[in-house]
Amino acid sequence: DVQMTQSPSYLAASPGESVSISCKASKSINTYLAWYQEKPGKTNKLLIYSGSTLQSGTPSRFSGSGSGTDFTFTIRSLEPEDFAVYYCQQHNEYPLTFGSGTKLEIK
Amino acid sequence: QVQLKESGPGLVQPSQTLSLTCTVSGFSLTSYNVHWVRQPPGKGLEWMGRMRYNGDTSYNSALKSRLSISRDTSKNQVFLKMNSLQTDDTGTYYCTRDRLITTVANFDYWGQGVMVTVSS
Numbered sequence: 398d399v400q401m402t403q404s405p406s407y408l409a410a411s412p413g414e415s416v417s418i419s420c421k422a423s424k425s426i427n428t429y430l431a432w433y434q435e436k437p438g439k440t441n442k443l444l445i446y447s448g449s450t451l452q453s454g455t456p457s458r459f460s461g462s463g464s465g466t467d468f469t470f471t472i473r474s475l476e477p478e479d480f481a482v483y484y485c486q487q488h489n490e491y492p493l494t495f496g497s498g499t500k501l502e503i504k
Numbered sequence: 505q506v507q508l509k510e511s512g513p514g515l516v517q518p519s520q521t522l523s524l525t526c527t528v529s530g531f532s533l534t535s536y537n538v539h540w541v542r543q544p545p546g547k548g549l550e551w552m553g554r555m556r557y558n559g560d561t562s563y564n565s566a567l568k569s570r571l572s573i574s575r576d577t578s579k580n581q582v583f584l585k586m587n588s589l590q591t592d593d594t595g596t597y598y599c600t601r602d603r604l605i606t607t608v609a610n611f612d613y614w615g616q617g618v619m620v621t622v623s624s
Contacts, residue, residue, distance in 0.1 A: 440614040441598070442614075443612050452612065484549060486549070488607070488610040492564045492565065492566075494551065495548050496548065497547075497548040498549075
């Protein structure tokens with residue numbers, strides 16, 4: 398199985414700042430990485446798939462990059478509604494596997 | 505609009521069988537794959553298995569011996585059954601929709617999840 402190592406597990410930032418989250422795969426997953434947002438009381442939201450493709454409705458301040466084993470998720474100019482938990486997921490092969498999550502909190 | 509809703513018992517005794525239902529609306533089970541994903545408290549997400557649009561199933565090998573996924577297309581429902589439950593099966597169970605049936609999955613819709621506790 399592909400192991401996904403996500404870091405940091407916790408991140409504190411202020412509105413208006415930019416933040417980045419790393420996700421590393423134990424072997425190449427080409428560009429097949431998705432990013433999700435988890436917020437209390439809401440269903441999980443797909444933000445990005447295939448490494449850098451924004452899902453319909455995802456604001457342009459969100460971006461993803463990377464290929465092979467190293468990927469980065471960036472939120473530019475944080476909005477108050479962006480404080481949440483973020484997960485990466487490889488969609489290159491089965492079984493699908495996820496990162497352990499990053500909790501983004503307001504500083 | 506697309507919705508998925510999980511239902512089932514909140515408490516299951518050890519060694520018993522878990523039965524969950526995912527009721528979907530806004531799309532057809534014959535056009536999209538539906539997956540089950542779970543999350544133990546304080547831990548990460550684990551993919552469990554899927555029901556494909558054509559009725560085929562596939563499972564995480566770690567769970568395959570205990571897991572069964574089926575469906576009733578007339579009721580727009582996908583079912584999960586997992587036997588021999590232990591305390592480490594405690595967690596939130598989600599059903600999800602595959603964004604595209606032609607690729608390895610990522611999920612454009614999730615249910616709210618159902619919390620399952622395994623305890624005597």
